[in-house]
Amino acid sequence: MSVLPAALTIVPPNHALSGRVAPPGSKSITNRALLMAGLAVGTSQLSGALKSKDTALMAAALKQMGVGVDEPDETSFVVSGSGKLTAPDQALFLGNAGTAVRFLTAAAATIDGQVVIDGDEHMHRRPIAPLVAAIASLGIDINSATGCPPVVVNGRGNFGSGRIEIDAGLSSQYVSALLMAAPLGAGPIDVVLTGSDIGARGYIDLTLAGMRSFGALVEQVDAGRWRVEPTGYQATALAIEPDASAATYLWGAEALTGGNIDLGIKADAFTQPDALSQAFIAQFPNMPAVIDGSQMQDAVPTLAVLAAFNNNPVRFVNIANLRVKECDRVAALANELNRIRPGLAREDGDDLIVAADPGLSGQRLPTRIETYADHRIAMSFALAGLKIGEITILDPACTGKTYPGYWDMLSDLGVVLTPGQ
Numbered sequence: 151m152s153v154l155p156a157a158l159t160i161v162p163p164n165h166a167l168s169g170r171v172a173p174p175g176s177k178s179i180t181n182r183a184l185l186m187a188g189l190a191v192g193t194s195q196l197s198g199a200l201k202s203k204d205t206a207l208m209a210a211a212l213k214q215m216g217v218g219v220d221e222p223d224e225t226s227f228v229v230s231g232s233g234k235l236t237a238p239d240q241a242l243f244l245g246n247a248g249t250a251v252r253f254l255t256a257a258a259a260t261i262d263g264q265v266v267i268d269g270d271e272h273m274h275r276r277p278i279a280p281l282v283a284a285i286a287s288l289g290i291d292i293n294s295a296t297g298c299p300p301v302v303v304n305g306r307g308n309f310g311s312g313r314i315e316i317d318a319g320l321s322s323q324y325v326s327a328l329l330m331a332a333p334l335g336a337g338p339i340d341v342v343l344t345g346s347d348i349g350a351r352g353y354i355d356l357t358l359a360g361m362r363s364f365g366a367l368v369e370q371v372d373a374g375r376w377r378v379e380p381t382g383y384q385a386t387a388l389a390i391e392p393d394a395s396a397a398t399y400l401w402g403a404e405a406l407t408g409g410n411i412d413l414g415i416k417a418d419a420f421t422q423p424d425a426l427s428q429a430f431i432a433q434f435p436n437m438p439a440v441i442d443g444s445q446m447q448d449a450v451p452t453l454a455v456l457a458a459f460n461n462n463p464v465r466f467v468n469i470a471n472l473r474v475k476e477c478d479r480v481a482a483l484a485n486e487l488n489r490i491r492p493g494l495a496r497e498d499g500d501d502l503i504v505a506a507d508p509g510l511s512g513q514r515l516p517t518r519i520e521t522y523a524d525h526r527i528a529m530s531f532a533l534a535g536l537k538i539g540e541i542t543i544l545d546p547a548c549t550g551k552t553y554p555g556y557w558d559m560l561s562d563l564g565v566v567l568t569p570g571q
């Protein structure tokens with residue numbers, strides 16, 4: 151579909167969804183690799199990469215800071231760096247890409263000069279104050295007037311040294327951001343957590359693995375402390391694995407339709423946290439009564455839509471930070487499930503309770519799903535449209551944040567999509 155309509159209505163397929171689908175490259179790994187390749191000395195070859203809005207914004211921002219970025223084909227980046235970023239002429243505009251905003255805020259603090267980090271109206275509501283405070287504690291001049299982007303940083307050419315404390319309760323991306331900037335320190339840097347809450351720790355593991363691929367020396371001293379040596383980064387060649395969060399929609403489509411989709415990679419081969427959700431999806435329609443979403447947060451929308459068709463209700467716990475993602479996902483999931491059938495979901499504090507109703511399958515329930523400019527709300531509610539007649543997804547183009555080919559992929563699996571009203 152070259153130009154997407156303003157709304158898409160899904161015709162439930164009357165067959166199991168089966169075939170081969172290669173999910174796009176991992177957003178988390180691509181944006182880490184782009185950044186570290188940009189900070190490295192030499193030319194890095196990234197293959198299997200995601201090409202989407204979030205990675206295009208990261209690549210464009212790096213170019214603004216003197217990095218060479220070529221795109222020889224649909225899944226590769228060739229990135230040339232000098233070991234240092236340079237101050238851009240204009241503000242970095244990063245849309246609603248959390249990884250790009252958080253990672254570049256710390257990286258920009260290594261520059262000698264001023265950088266303004268900005269995003270769209272949604273990003274203007276996503277908190278960044280703990281990261282700004284942590285960078286300021288290194289003696290770097292950095293401010294965000296509202297506690298959310300825009301951020302203005304006036305760096306002095308290195309990241310400093312010593313101990314940085316960070317409260318990562320709102321986002322693990324703050325820790326990843328500090329760790330990835332730390333090899334450009336003036337001396338060793340210890341990154342120390344002040345709280346026990348850090349969201350999905352699997353994202354920190356991805357960061358450490360990426361740093362080591364680019365030649366950094368980083369060691370986890372204990373559960374809440376990492377030590378990074380001031381080595382800088384060296385260019386490398388990196389093959390990026392498929393996106394585990396994207397895979398959840400395919401596992402969900404398989405589970406709902408009794409299909410068999412070959413992703414070309416087994417669930418246990420992923421290194422990204424959302425792959426943990428496959429063990430729950432595999433239990434559908436008997437997913438457990440309580441699911442802790444903390445270690446697979448981006449998979450929660452997928453699991454919540456599946457839960458609507460489960461045999462028993464599901465309570466999702468430890469998902470408070472879903473309220474500060476692209477939208478308030480706890481509220482969005484409850485609102486949109488209730489739009490399909492009143493009473494299907496409710497919020498209980500920060501928990502989400504989905505009241506299972508296997509009888510939804512096969513019904514015709516014309517519903518226009520509001521997507522809040524959130525790719526995951528669009529992609530997960532499309533799964534409801536595989537079982538319920540006349541589910542319409544508003545603003546389907548919002549999937550371009552991480553999965554531009556999502557609707558083509560569904561249509562290649564034999565799902566009929568019609569322009570919605």
Ligand SMILES: O=C(O)C1=C[C@@H](OP(=O)(O)O)[C@@H](O)[C@H](O)C1
Binds near residue numbers: 177179324349353
């Ligand atoms: O580090 C990463 O690549 C990510 C970390 C998570 O965010 P938080 O750390 O803000 O929870 C996740 O939701 C996001 O999509 C990607």
Ligand SMILES: C=C(OP(=O)(O)O)C(=O)O
Binds near residue numbers: 246247248250475526
């Ligand atoms: C939370 C997400 O993205 P980010 O924080 O990178 O904007 C996501 O992709 O679900």
